[in-house]
Amino acid sequence: MRLVLLGIGQAGGKIVDRFLEYERQTEQDFIEGAVAFNTARADLKELSHVPEHHRQLFGEVDAKGHGVGADTEFAADLAEQDAQQLIRSLDDIPTSRADAFLVVAGLGGGTGSGAAPVLANELDRIYEKPVYGLGVLPASEEEDVFAYNAVRSFRTLVNHVDNLLLFDNDTWLKSGEEVTEAHDRLNGELVRRLSVLFNAGEVTDENVVAESVIDSSEIINTLRGGGVSTIGHASSTLPTDDSSGFSLGNLFGSSDNEPDEIEAMNRITTAARKATRGRLTLPCDVSSSQRALVVTSGPPQWLSRKGIEQSRQWIEEETESMEIRGGDDPRSDSDRVSVTVLFAGVTDIPRIEQLRERALKAAESSGDSDDLSETELDDFADSSVDGSDLKR
Numbered sequence: 443m444r445l446v447l448l449g450i451g452q453a454g455g456k457i458v459d460r461f462l463e464y465e466r467q468t469e470q471d472f473i474e475g476a477v478a479f480n481t482a483r484a485d486l487k488e489l490s491h492v493p494e495h496h497r498q499l500f501g502e503v504d505a506k507g508h509g510v511g512a513d514t515e516f517a518a519d520l521a522e523q524d525a526q527q528l529i530r531s532l533d534d535i536p537t538s539r540a541d542a543f544l545v546v547a548g549l550g551g552g553t554g555s556g557a558a559p560v561l562a563n564e565l566d567r568i569y570e571k572p573v574y575g576l577g578v579l580p581a582s583e584e585e586d587v588f589a590y591n592a593v594r595s596f597r598t599l600v601n602h603v604d605n606l607l608l609f610d611n612d613t614w615l616k617s618g619e620e621v622t623e624a625h626d627r628l629n630g631e632l633v634r635r636l637s638v639l640f641n642a643g644e645v646t647d648e649n650v651v652a653e654s655v656i657d658s659s660e661i662i663n664t665l666r667g668g669g670v671s672t673i674g675h676a677s678s679t680l681p682t683d684d685s686s687g688f689s690l691g692n693l694f695g696s697s698d699n700e701p702d703e704i705e706a707m708n709r710i711t712t713a714a715r716k717a718t719r720g721r722l723t724l725p726c727d728v729s730s731s732q733r734a735l736v737v738t739s740g741p742p743q744w745l746s747r748k749g750i751e752q753s754r755q756w757i758e759e760e761t762e763s764m765e766i767r768g769g770d771d772p773r774s775d776s777d778r779v780s781v782t783v784l785f786a787g788v789t790d791i792p793r794i795e796q797l798r799e800r801a802l803k804a805a806e807s808s809g810d811s812d813d814l815s816e817t818e819l820d821d822f823a824d825s826s827v828d829g830s831d832l833k834r
């Protein structure tokens with residue numbers, strides 16, 4: 443699936459930078475173009491892979507190139523003023539070859555949180571392609587204002603994109619680790635998962651059975667219908683011959699080129715269970731998801747049809763959803779088999795509820811809750827995503 447990436451604010455820019463680095467390192471090819479937009483000049487300078495002419499400062503007159511200090515409304519105003527100029531910076535990217543846009547932002551800060559919905563809206567107005575969001579939720583150790591911004595931005599962004607993928611910093615922090623020190627590691631976890639998903643469908647491996655290979659329309663159809671999505675992923679490293687010639691494949695009575703069917707099947711079904719029950723990019727009750735996509739990656743000879751089918755059935759039971767798509771992502775040069783599951787349209791998200799309670803408590807104790815408008819209070823009161831008011 444071919445994407446144009448837009449990183450807004452510091453987190454957005456760094457994550458997009460990391461996508462480009464990962465694509466280059468792994469010799470993948472699914473990014474049609476990438477831009478970074480920010481109100482802070484210093485953040486743009488720190489990027490390494492986004493081309494310099496695709497790093498755009500905005501709101502310079504008012505923000506003076508120093509960021510917006512977590513003020514989302516200020517950022518949204520600046521983005522409104524400069525939206526056309528920012529979108530024009532995509533002119534030299536072959537957007538017609540892309541399947542979709544991905545707007546990436548940290549939802550706790552000011553620039554990304556405030557500007558991402560404005561830019562998503564502008565993209566939607568101009569292009570006839572899906573616009574997806576990728577939002578990062580703040581960690582518990584971060585200031586109250588981050589929780590407050592995240593809840594507000596979440597409600598706005600989910601209504602302006604065709605689907606909002608979420609990554610929760612808090613879930614991925616190790617105990618004792620500080621979030622700012624962990625950003626690079628977290629970006630690695632996030633980018634690896636999303637790259638497996640989005641790069642699926644871009645395979646040109648001649649050893650593959652064409653009809654079982656996933657294509658971009660299946661990703662688009664899974665994300666269609668809006669709401670929030672989360673991703674699970676698990677992999678197992680395949681046995682290799684050591685100097686004595688021993689390999690697990692031999693143990694199971696087969697050569698490396700033709701793995702034992704039961705072993706190949708078990709690797710896939712085990713990975714599917716771990717991907718579903720292990721840590722998701724955003725923890726949630728997967729039985730609340732409306733659709734799912736199961737991508738099984740690995741060398742073609744390890745992609746057991748039975749294993750893939752059993753996994754799909756198991757996930758169907760686990761999510762209680764009939765709309766489960768699946769397919770192969772054959773990688774001849776891979777040393778592992780992995781299963782990546784996209785759970786789309788999830789509605790039971792305790793983390794959003796926690797952030798909402800924290801933001802409301804902080805606003806009440808500082809007396810600021812009186813300043814919240816009725817609409818904002820409604821937004822806070824309704825943290826569920828039941829799909830009734832989503833963009834279609």
Ligand SMILES: Nc1nc2c(ncn2[C@@H]2O[C@H](COP(=O)(O)OP(=O)(O)OP(=O)(O)O)[C@@H](O)[C@H]2O)c(=O)[nH]1
Nearest residue numbers: 451452453509510512548550551552553554580625
């Ligand atoms: N995962 C991840 N989170 C990040 C990264 N950088 C910042 N964050 C998180 O994003 C939130 C802050 O958003 P930023 O992107 O720094 O803020 P901004 O959009 O640049 O807005 P201002 O700084 O207020 O102008 C916090 O929750 C941070 O923990 C990053 O590289 N990776």
